[in-house]
Amino acid sequence: MERLTAAQKVLLTPDVLYGISSYFDRQDDLLKCVFVHPIWAIVFIRQLWKAPIWKTKESVNLFLRTLRKVKSCFLYGHMVHRVVFKIYRPYDTTSAFTANDLRVISRKCPNLRHLTFATTAPPFSNTNVELLLNSSPNLITFTVLDCDSQWLEGALTPLRQGRCPKLQHLEINDCNRSWSFNVIRDIGENCPSIISLKLYQRVNNLQLANMIVNSFPNLQTFECKYINEAGLQGLITGLHNLKSLSAQFENDIQVSENLAPKFAKLEALRIRAIHVQDHNPLFSVAFSQHQPCLRQLYLATLHITDKTIKMIAMNCHHLESIELFMCFYLTDSAISTIAQYRGKKLKHLMLAYNAYITDTGINQIATHCTELRSVVIISCAKLTNIAFNNIARECKSLVEVTVRHDSCQMLASIVHTLATRNRGTLKVLKAYDVSTKEMDKRSKYKADVSVLERLAIRCPQIRTLVLKCCIQEKNPSQLVKAIHKFKNLEELQISTSVKFSSSHIRQLEKHRRLKYVTIIYGPLLNARSRIQESRLESTVGMNITLLTPMVYNVNG
Structure with a gap:
């Protein structure tokens, strides 16, 4: 029998393997590790089965047979x-599970x-879900994520009866918002460990x-759809351990400096709010002074x-x-202050739908917030x-970049900069061109195969690539080869002027x-364009969607 080296013995130590297995986040990688060695199989099978994902009916059937x-x-x-019941492929209209399958899961x-239930359609009836919760x-x-009052009152009976005493997080997304709050009251009284509650509801009275x-x-975490003055007063004065609050503030909320403490x-x-004017500036001062632990801020307020x-x-x-969403009137002054005072501590920045912020403010972010x-x-x-390129150039450790603009040349220049300056940390790149103009052929920057190849080499960890700026490449075979160079790519959306044949699709698969x-x-092409959509049934489980813009006659 061949003797093992010291390094090989270490890699057959269960404690070491358990530590290694925690770094795997892809199910297919875990599956490959199972076949390395019997000891690896014992360790990695546990990790593989801890949170199984079934994206096809075939994988569901294999799971159930086992x-x-x-x-x-x-x-x-x-x-x-962990089990998440959802439909991954958009053209699958029914679940691969049956009522009998759910009974097997509850027993085994x-x-x-x-x-997690992304749907309450059959077989996820209140009776079947109640059975799962009881076990x-x-x-x-x-x-x-989608339910009605009848489903809730039946399915959540085990929670109301205290059958799940260790429950810490409860999230109910009921689009009708018609169910009785007695359900919530009973669950809270019988599941004392709950520290996170998310409701698609309106908290509108004391x-x-x-x-x-x-x-x-x-x-510690509370989220609701809407909250008014009375609801806010009741919550903030009673929830002394609260660490996270998310809600849309209704217009009757009068934020004074006395409320901040x-x-x-x-x-x-x-906070999401639509007010005629900005909140009381004195409240802003008082609130910020009483929030030394604040780490994450999201504001969607028109007139802030x-x-x-x-x-x-x-x-x-x-x-x-x-994150500043639809804060229309913010200027470079606010962005510059963020840059100067948050500096390298700032890790995530989102700016959406603003009419006044210019390159001046964003350049300050690029200068001071280099650890973004x-x-x-x-x-x-x-x-x-200029602003986008400065961010891409100076913030070399970016993991995610999402940009939406009406200039295809601008998006191409960002891709070029990332392909030369990123440290290889980039995992998500999304670039959306919202203009109807074609790219200027005289432009210095072009989104073509050469820049994609450089990006793949520079940023090998990219998993999501969205380039909705027309790729300038006339040879689809070269484009497919460039895509293959993104070794870790899982999701791809591209806009191209060339059509893929069936052979190109097979190469992509x-x-x-x-x-x-x-x-x-x-x-x-223009506002009168519509999309003709077709989906291909892949032989390897890949979801492929082809979209073709079509011009139609509004008078026809």
């Missing part, structure tokens, strides 16, 4: 901790910790707010002014994520390629990682 086996090498069902998987005493999180406070005294010490705040943003940037010393990991800039009309592909043949 569960049903009377004699098997492992108790596979006992390894399952007693250690479920996390359950999941160790459940920690429960999420349902009685309702007090019920939430009394039923969930340990809440009543807030708990938050780490994350998300520079002063509010300045106060928060200056006083919230741990702020590392700022994620930047999202959407439809800020006065920005030019050979990519070992790629799962979702959308190909747009040419730009949207």
Whole structure:
């Protein structure tokens, strides 16, 4: 028998392998590790089955067949901790599961910790979900994204009866918002460990707010659809452990400086509001002074002014994520203050739909916030390629870049800069061209195969690539070869002037990682364009969608 080296012995140590397995986040990689060695199989099978993902009916059937086996090498069902029931492919209209399958899961998987239902359509009836919950005493999180009152009152009976005492997170997205809050009250009283509550509901009176406070005294995260003055007063004065608050503020909320000290010490705040004027500046000063722990801020308020943003940037010393959505009237003054006071501590910045921010403000971000990991800039009309290129050039460790602008040349220049300056950390690149103009052939920067190849070499970790600026390449074979050079690519959306033949599609299917592909043949020609869509059934499980802009006659 061949003797093992010291290094080989280390790699056969279960404790070391458990540590290594935690770094794998792709199911297919875990599967390959199972076949390396019997000891690897023991370790990696546990990791593989902890949160199985079934993106095809074939994978669902294989999972269920394994569960049903009377004699098997492992108790596979006992390894399952997380299950997400959703349809991954848009053209699949029905679930691959049956009511009998859910009964098998409830019987074979007693250690479920996390359950998510993206739909309540058959077979996910309230009776079947109730059965799953009854057999999941160790459940920690429960999420349902689409339901009605009848479903909730039936399916959540085990939670109301305290059958899941370890539950910490409850999320209910009920689009009708018609169910009784008695359900929530009962769950809170019988699941005392809940610290996170997300409801697609309106908290519009003090009685309702007090019920939430009394039923969930340990809440650290709370999110609701809308909240008014009475609801806000009740929540912030009662939830002393609150760390994250997210809601749309209704117009009756009058924020005065006396309200600011009543807030708990938050780490994350998300506010959506439409007010005639900015909040009381005195409130902004007082609030920022009482929030030393704030790390994440999201504001979607039409009339917020520079002063509010300045106060928060200056006083919230741990702020590392700022998202400003539809804050139309913010200027370079606010952005420059963010840059100067947050500096290298700023990790994420999102600016969307602003009419006044110029290159001056963004250049300050590029100069001072060089440790940015994620930047999202959407439809800020006065920005030019200078600002975008400075961000890409100076912030060399960007992991995610999302840009939407009406200049194809600008987007091409950003891709060029990332292909030469990024440190290889980039994982997500999304560039959207919203103009109807074709790229100027005299432009210095072009989105072609050569720049894609350089980007693939410079940024080998890219998983999501969206280039909705027309790729200037007449040879589809060369384009497919360039795509294959993105070794870790999982999702691709591109706009190109050349059409892919069936042979090109087959070549694309050979990519070992790629799962979702959308190909747009040419730009949207004008406002009268419409999309002709076709989907190809891939033999390897890849989701391929082909979109063709079509011009139609509005009088026809």
